Amino acid sequence: MSTAIGIRSFGAYIPARRMQRSEIAKAHAWALPGLRGLGKGEKAFCSWDEDVITMAVEASRDCLRGQDVNALARLCLASTSAPFADVQNATLIASALGAPRNVATSDQTASTRAGLSALSHACQSGGSQLLVAGEKRRTKLGSAQEMLFGDGAAALLLGSGDDLLATYLGSESLSVPFVDHFRESNSDYEYAWEERWIRDEGVGKLVPEAVNALLQRLGKTAADVAHFGLAGGGPRADGFAAKKIGIADAAVLPDLRNNVGDTGAAHSLLLLTEALERAQAGDLIIIAAFAQGCEVIAFEMGAKGSDTGRSGLAGNLARRHEETAYMKMLSFSGEIEVEWGMRSETDQKTALTQQYRVADQTFEFVGGKCRDCDTIQFPRLPNCVNCGAFDTQSPAPLADEKAKVLTVTADWLMFSQSPPLYMGLSQFDNGARMLMEIVDVGPEGIDVGTPLEMTFRIKELDKMRGYRRYFWKARPIVSAAGE
Amino acid sequence: MATGIKDKVAIIGMGCSQFGERWDAGSEDLMAEAFNEALADAGIEKARIGAVWYGSAADKINVGNSAIPLSTALRLDGIPVTRVENMCATGTEALRGATYAVASGAVDIALAIGAEKLKDTGYGGLPHMPKGTFNDLWMPYGSAPAGFAQLAAGYRTKYGLEKDVLKQAMARVSWKSHQNGAKNPKAHLRKAVSMETILNAPLIADPLGVFDCCGVSDGAACAIVTTPEIARSLGKTNLVTIKSLQLSASSGREQGFKDWDGSYVPNTRNAAKAAYKEAGITNPRKELSAVEVHDCFSITELVTMEDLGLSADGQAWRDILDGVYDADGELPCQIDGGLKCFGHPIAASGLRMVYEHYLQMQGRAGDRQLPNPKLGLSHNLGGVPYNGVCAISIVGLEGV
Numbered sequence: 001m002s003t004a005i006g007i008r009s010f011g012a013y014i015p016a017r018r019m020q021r022s023e024i025a026k027a028h029a030w031a032l033p034g035l036r037g038l039g040k041g042e043k044a045f046c047s048w049d050e051d052v053i054t055m056a057v058e059a060s061r062d063c064l065r066g067q068d069v070n071a072l073a074r075l076c077l078a079s080t081s082a083p084f085a086d087v088q089n090a091t092l093i094a095s096a097l098g099a100p101r102n103v104a105t106s107d108q109t110a111s112t113r114a115g116l117s118a119l120s121h122a123c124q125s126g127g128s129q130l131l132v133a134g135e136k137r138r139t140k141l142g143s144a145q146e147m148l149f150g151d152g153a154a155a156l157l158l159g160s161g162d163d164l165l166a167t168y169l170g171s172e173s174l175s176v177p178f179v180d181h182f183r184e185s186n187s188d189y190e191y192a193w194e195e196r197w198i199r200d201e202g203v204g205k206l207v208p209e210a211v212n213a214l215l216q217r218l219g220k221t222a223a224d225v226a227h228f229g230l231a232g233g234g235p236r237a238d239g240f241a242a243k244k245i246g247i248a249d250a251a252v253l254p255d256l257r258n259n260v261g262d263t264g265a266a267h268s269l270l271l272l273t274e275a276l277e278r279a280q281a282g283d284l285i286i287i288a289a290f291a292q293g294c295e296v297i298a299f300e301m302g303a304k305g306s307d308t309g310r311s312g313l314a315g316n317l318a319r320r321h322e323e324t325a326y327m328k329m330l331s332f333s334g335e336i337e338v339e340w341g342m343r344s345e346t347d348q349k350t351a352l353t354q355q356y357r358v359a360d361q362t363f364e365f366v367g368g369k370c371r372d373c374d375t376i377q378f379p380r381l382p383n384c385v386n387c388g389a390f391d392t393q394s395p396a397p398l399a400d401e402k403a404k405v406l407t408v409t410a411d412w413l414m415f416s417q418s419p420p421l422y423m424g425l426s427q428f429d430n431g432a433r434m435l436m437e438i439v440d441v442g443p444e445g446i447d448v449g450t451p452l453e454m455t456f457r458i459k460e461l462d463k464m465r466g467y468r469r470y471f472w473k474a475r476p477i478v479s480a481a482g483e
Numbered sequence: 484m485a486t487g488i489k490d491k492v493a494i495i496g497m498g499c500s501q502f503g504e505r506w507d508a509g510s511e512d513l514m515a516e517a518f519n520e521a522l523a524d525a526g527i528e529k530a531r532i533g534a535v536w537y538g539s540a541a542d543k544i545n546v547g548n549s550a551i552p553l554s555t556a557l558r559l560d561g562i563p564v565t566r567v568e569n570m571c572a573t574g575t576e577a578l579r580g581a582t583y584a585v586a587s588g589a590v591d592i593a594l595a596i597g598a599e600k601l602k603d604t605g606y607g608g609l610p611h612m613p614k615g616t617f618n619d620l621w622m623p624y625g626s627a628p629a630g631f632a633q634l635a636a637g638y639r640t641k642y643g644l645e646k647d648v649l650k651q652a653m654a655r656v657s658w659k660s661h662q663n664g665a666k667n668p669k670a671h672l673r674k675a676v677s678m679e680t681i682l683n684a685p686l687i688a689d690p691l692g693v694f695d696c697c698g699v700s701d702g703a704a705c706a707i708v709t710t711p712e713i714a715r716s717l718g719k720t721n722l723v724t725i726k727s728l729q730l731s732a733s734s735g736r737e738q739g740f741k742d743w744d745g746s747y748v749p750n751t752r753n754a755a756k757a758a759y760k761e762a763g764i765t766n767p768r769k770e771l772s773a774v775e776v777h778d779c780f781s782i783t784e785l786v787t788m789e790d791l792g793l794s795a796d797g798q799a800w801r802d803i804l805d806g807v808y809d810a811d812g813e814l815p816c817q818i819d820g821g822l823k824c825f826g827h828p829i830a831a832s833g834l835r836m837v838y839e840h841y842l843q844m845q846g847r848a849g850d851r852q853l854p855n856p857k858l859g860l861s862h863n864l865g866g867v868p869y870n871g872v873c874a875i876s877i878v879g880l881e882g883v
Contacts, residue, residue, distance in 0.1 A: 342606045346624075351616035362620045377739050379621065385739040407636045407745040407869075410689040411629035413608055420689070423623045424633055425869060431741050435869065437623040448640040448745075459620065471621050 005126050006164035006299060009157040009308065010273045011062025013055045013134075014150075014260055014316035016440050018042040019329045021147055027326045028142045038147035042322070043261035046151045047439065048332045048417035049458040052082045052134040053089055054470065055153035057096045057456040060132050061399070063155035065308040069097055071128045071159075074104045078114040078133035078265045080183070082107060083468060093132065095363035096456050096470070098397065109265075112232050113289035115154075116268040120171040120297055122158050129158045135264035138188045141335060145190060148235070150261020154269035154313075166276060166285065166299040172214035174293040178202050180233070195234050203233040203290055207241040210294035211286060218298060222246035226283035226301075229253040229271030231262075232290035241288070253278075259317060268295075273313045276301070319478050321442055331417065343415040348462040350469045360395065365454065365472045367432055368393030376432040396432070403428040403452040403474060408438065426452055426474050440475040451477040487761040490881060491586045493714040493722040494706050496525025499838045502702035502826035503671040510539075510546045510600040511556035513703035517831075518557055518596060525707045526717065529557075532707070533590025535564040536580030538573035538597035538830040540865075544610050545600050553596065570865025571779065572730070573597055574704065574833025575874035579728045581708050591713055597830035598703035608699055609829075628688035628696055630867030631780040635690050637745025638786060642797040650690055652800035653781035654681040657694045659809050660778065660817045664824025666850040671698040671826030695781040700826025704834035706841075711881060723844050726762035726858070727877040729754045738869040748783075750873035751790035751862065758860070758875040759792070768793045768814055772856035773843060775836035777864035777873075778821045787862060788816070810851065818843070818851050833874060836861035840878050857883045 025039030046055070056077055075094045082089040090105035108118040115133035122129045134153030139145040158168075180202055181192040207230060215221060225247045230238035235257060242252045253274050256267070263270055268289040275285045279301035288296040311319070323329065330336040360366045361379055368380030375386040376396045383390050408424030422438040438446060439457060452474040459471035498520030500513045508516070522529060537553040539545050546552035550564035567576040574597035581593035604610045609627050613619060639649045658678050664670040676694065684692035714722055731753035737743045755767075764770050774791065778784035788799035793814060794807070802808065808816035819825050819839040822832060840859030842848045858879035865872040 342604070343608075343611065346611045346613075350620070354616040355620060358617060358620065375740065379617070381735070385735050388734075407633035409625075409629045409632035409636065409691075410686075411625050411632075412689075413626035413628055413687050414624060421623070421625065421629070423625045423629060424636070425738060425745060427741065433739055433741055434621075435623055435625075435738050448636050469620060 003160055004162065004164060004167045005123050005158065005160045006167040006302070007156050007276065008159045008165060009063050009067055010165070010276050010312070011059045011064070011155045011310055012153070012270060012273050012313040012316050013058035013062060014044045014152045014313070015046045015050055015055070016319050016321045017045050017047060017323050018259070018320045019045050019323050019326070023324045023326050024147060032142050035142065035147060038144060041258035043150040044152055045329050046136050046332060049439065049473070050136070050151070051458060051468070052079045052136050052153070053092055054456050054458060055136070055151065056093050056132040056134040056155070059134065059153035059155040060093060060097055060130060062310045062312065063130070063157050064097065065310050067157055070100055072099045072103050072130055073127040074122070074129040075099055076106050076108055076118050076122065076129065076131050078108040078118040078131070079135055080109055080112060080114065080265050081135050081137045082109065092363065092470070095359060098364045098366070111291045112264045113268070113291040113295045115265040116231070116287065116289035116295040116297060117173070119156065119269065120173065120295060123168040123171065123297070126160055131156045131158060131269070133266040133269045135266045137190070137264055138333060138335070140189045141330070145192070148257065148262050150263055152260055152263040152270055153266050154273050156269060156272070164302050165305055166279070166301050169218055169298040169300055170214060171295070171297040172210045172217070173295050174206055174210040176206065176293040178206060178292060180291070198234055199237065199240060203237045203241050204244055206294045207233070207288055207290055208244045210296045211245050211288055214296050214298055220284060223248070224284050225251050225286050227251055227253055227275040227279055227285045229268065229275060229287045230290060231267035231271060231288070237290065270313060277312055277314055321440070340415050340417070346415070347464065348460040349465065350462060350467055355469065362471055364397065365399040366395045366397050369396035376428070376430050378432055378434045398428065398432060399454050399472060401428050401430050401432070401454070402477070405438070405446055405448050405450045405452060406433065408446055408448065422446065436474045438475065439473045442476070446476055453477050488582060488586055488728055489726050489762055490711065490724045492582045492708050492725045493711045493719070493881065494708055494725070494837070494841055494878065495714050495717060495719055496521040496527070496707035497705065497838045497841045498524065499669060499704040499835055500702050501669050502700045502828060502835070504602050505701035506602070508701065510552065510598055513600065513701060514553060514556045514596065514598045517598070517703035517705045521705045521707050527592065527707070531592050532562055532594050533592055534581070534584050535559060535562055535594045535596065536567055536577040537564055538567045538577035539599060540568050540570055540573045540829040541599060541601065541610050541612065544604050553598070569872050569874070571777065571827070571829050572833060572863040572865035572872045572874040573830035574835065575728070575861065575863040575876050576730070576833070577830070578706055578834060578837065578876060579730065579874070581706070582725050582728055585708050585710060592707060592709045594705060594707050595834060596703065596705035597832070597834050599828035599830045600701050601699050601828060602701050626688060627867070628691045628780055631783050632688040632691045633745065634786055634868050635782045638782070641744055641746040644800065646690065649800060650682065652785060652803050653695055654678050655803050656778065656781040656784045657681050657823055660821045660823035663810055663818055663851060664820025667820050667825060668849070670820040670824050671700045672820070672824040691780055691782065697779050697822035698824065698826040700828045702826055702828035702831045702835070704831040704838050706834055706837060721845065722881040723841050723878055724881045725876065726879050727758040727875065729758040729761060730872065730874045732872045733866070733870045735870070743869070747786050748790050748864065748868045748873065750871060751787055751864070754873040754875045755791050758877055762877045764877070767791060767860070770858055771814060771860050772858050773815045773818055773840065773853055774860045774862065775819065775821065775839055776816060776862040777832070778817060778823050779827060779864065783864065784816070784821070791860070791862060815853055818853060833861065833863035833876070836863065837876055837878055844880055
């Protein structure tokens with residue numbers, strides 16, 4: 001077996017909601033007419049019940065299709081906007097994925113280059129590792145960031161062997177105190193310096209320095225680069241840097257700014273997934289992340305593996321709900337507080353004791369299967385839902401099982417931050433049945449019989465205490481062709 | 484071998500407060516209002532009551548938990564009081580406790596009372612009721628109408644019914660109850676409404692509109708029960724006796740196992756089967772004089788007609804449109820206006836239904852009096868179709 005290290009699989013998650021930037025610009029036109037210049041394309045944004053953890057779980061599931069989750073030795077999350085400052089976000093992700101209890105988890109943060117830095121570290125240390133990066137950054141109303149930033153996540157499964165999807169060739173780190181933007185701990189919003197300085201003095205000098213050093217070390221030239229992506233540095237920084245380095249325009253990957261937005265620490269990994277989706281065997285892939293210097297990494301594409309049925313970046317881009325309601329985006333991201341009325345006043349305290357007792361059921365979505373009557377069920381209670389036998393159930397994972405709508409309604413009365421609240425009985429193909437919330441319902445609606453898949457979401461936000469609990473919801477399966 | 488409850492216990496007094504938005508009255512006032520009527524009706528002293536079963540469901544915005552609020556409101560010194568709660572079927576639970584106490588011989592006279600003060604919530608609809616620390620981790624929080632609205636999806640799918648046909652039949656359910664409620668001085672909603680108004684009302688939970696939903700009301704209702712022998716010794720004649728009291732509670736099967744199709748309420752079918760057996764009823768549509776069902780939502784009443792065996796499966800919508808359950812129909816349903824118009828103060832509703840049968844059989848129902856009623860069924864649901872309880876009580880004239 002070869003000792004080559006590299007990428008075994010990849011996955012992506014982009015929230016289905018795509019805000020039309022022209023609508024944001026329109027809302028601010030009275031005061032900030034200049035924003036119109038940025039008012040092109042669309043940006044992906046989270047629903048109220050999505051955050052870095054839920055997106056990371058979904059990207060990881062996409063990545064782990066057909067892979068052995070029990071072989072994972074390490075799991076790392078890279079993000080500057082993960083929900084918890086104390087509670088390792090990666091551990092919650094690992095729990096939702098059903099990773100082994102002894103998986104080593106870590107959170108990488110404090111820079112938008114965290115995704116690529118973590119990838120470099122992972123490739124240098126070896127072993128079966130899942131690296132996932134996600135970002136959901138807050139932005140001030142009317143700021144350039146509000147126009148530019150988007151939400152999303154990407155995941156990579158790393159390992160060694162001679163059957164890799166892409167082989168790690170090397171990486172280069174350049175770390176200098178070039179502060180193009182910053183956000184203090186406990187601050188909500190970033191502060192950015194002038195774009196022209198960032199382009200000329202930062203991107204134009206630091207990215208070529210790092211990329212050229214790596215190419216030289218690998219014995220390659222700019223002409224060998226088949227796919228080049230640069231995260232950070234502002235719009236068109238990638239093309240600007242490529243020109244300086246001598247990389248052909250055609251090798252520059254679409255920067256995802258037009259249809260997703262800048263996804264911060266996740267962006268370099270999303271660009272890498274984009275490269276992996278389009279590269280041919282033998283292609284040289286160079287991905288760089290600009291922030292306090294530059295992190296750059298090189299891969300050589302191997303043979304494409306068999307189809308795992310992953311959505312990947314392409315599938316996620318196709319799954320889109322066009323949104324024009326700017327207020328909805330602001331409400332989902334918590335920038336404005338809509339008056340939801342008294343029904344929203346319910347105390348959402350989570351009993352942490354209870355949460356831990358049933359952690360596999362609620363995080364990993366593991367129900368039970370009765371050995372006496374074979375009934376698969378959720379929740380897993382002491383006695384079987386069908387035959388009533390005591391203590392006969394073994395764990396039965398439900399997260400990857402398909403279901404159909406048995407009963408459904410659109411609830412306009414109950415408080416939901418995304419009304420109406422769709423709920424109904426999900427009838428799983430394997431026989432399990434449960435009452436579930438149904439999310440990401442498009443304009444086509446849902447009815448009895450609509451096929452459903454499971455997705456990891458925020459169940460409730462406890463605004464009084466600053467906690468959030470997670471559970472699984474159902475969403476309509478959209479055909480690969482999108483809408 | 485159990486012999487059932489039939490004719491072992493008689494009702495000697497009943498009371499029911501004015502239902503509605505009782506801004507003027509607290510829970511204690513409502514309890515006293517219903518109780519004083521029942522006590523006067525029974526013609527006994529308070530001290531003769533040997534035990535009390537008190538029901539309340541929404542304790543967070545009502546009077547709190549335990550039996551103490553009732554014992555205090557009615558000053559029941561030295562009388563044992565038990566508090567029961569079984570969601571919207573709480574009222575029937577209180578009656579079951581009191582009836583069983585008398586039938587067992589433990590006490591001579593018992594009181595069943597249910598009271599609910601919903602209009603201290605600050606908004607329309609029911610207050611949020613948590614489902615426990617585990618369920619709260621995974622179960623979606625839907626409104627009550629959302630729980631029952633799903634029946635419409637299941638029902639129309641099973642019978643291949645067009646959405647607008649079902650909506651029309653549902654509207655007819657509410658139309659009829661408004662006609663009836665207009666004649667009931669104690670009802671919350673006393674106005675007839677047109678089919679057009681019902682059909683065009685804003686959606687609450689698809690396909691239920693505002694007029695598919697019952698009133699959310701304040702109120703209390705109660706019954707004083709004893710043995711037929713004691714009743715006669717008190718000079719009572721034409722006794723109304725309890726024929727049956729049955730209860731069915733979900734075990735999680737409907738929402739957790741694959742064999743229910745979503746088109747009916749299994750608890751109702753279970754409870755009805757047991758209730759008809761206990762009461763000795765073989766043809767309910769013929770033998771019953773009137774039914775009071777748990778019409779929390781129009782679709783609930785529609786499927787209940789089938790669940791109770793009054794309409795054939797898949798035919799209730801047609802019977803409803805044909806007027807079978809109208810005041811002048813073959814089997815009047817909700818002659819007092821039902822939950823829809825009399826109102827639904829949760830824990831009082833099961834007893835309010837019995838109150839109507841009791842008045843009807845004594846010929847005291849005023850403008851809505853039915854000719855010669857002998858046997859009446861009350862159907863009281865709690866929770867949601869796929870996870871709830873159903874309590875059924877049947878009362879009738881002694882000897883029927």
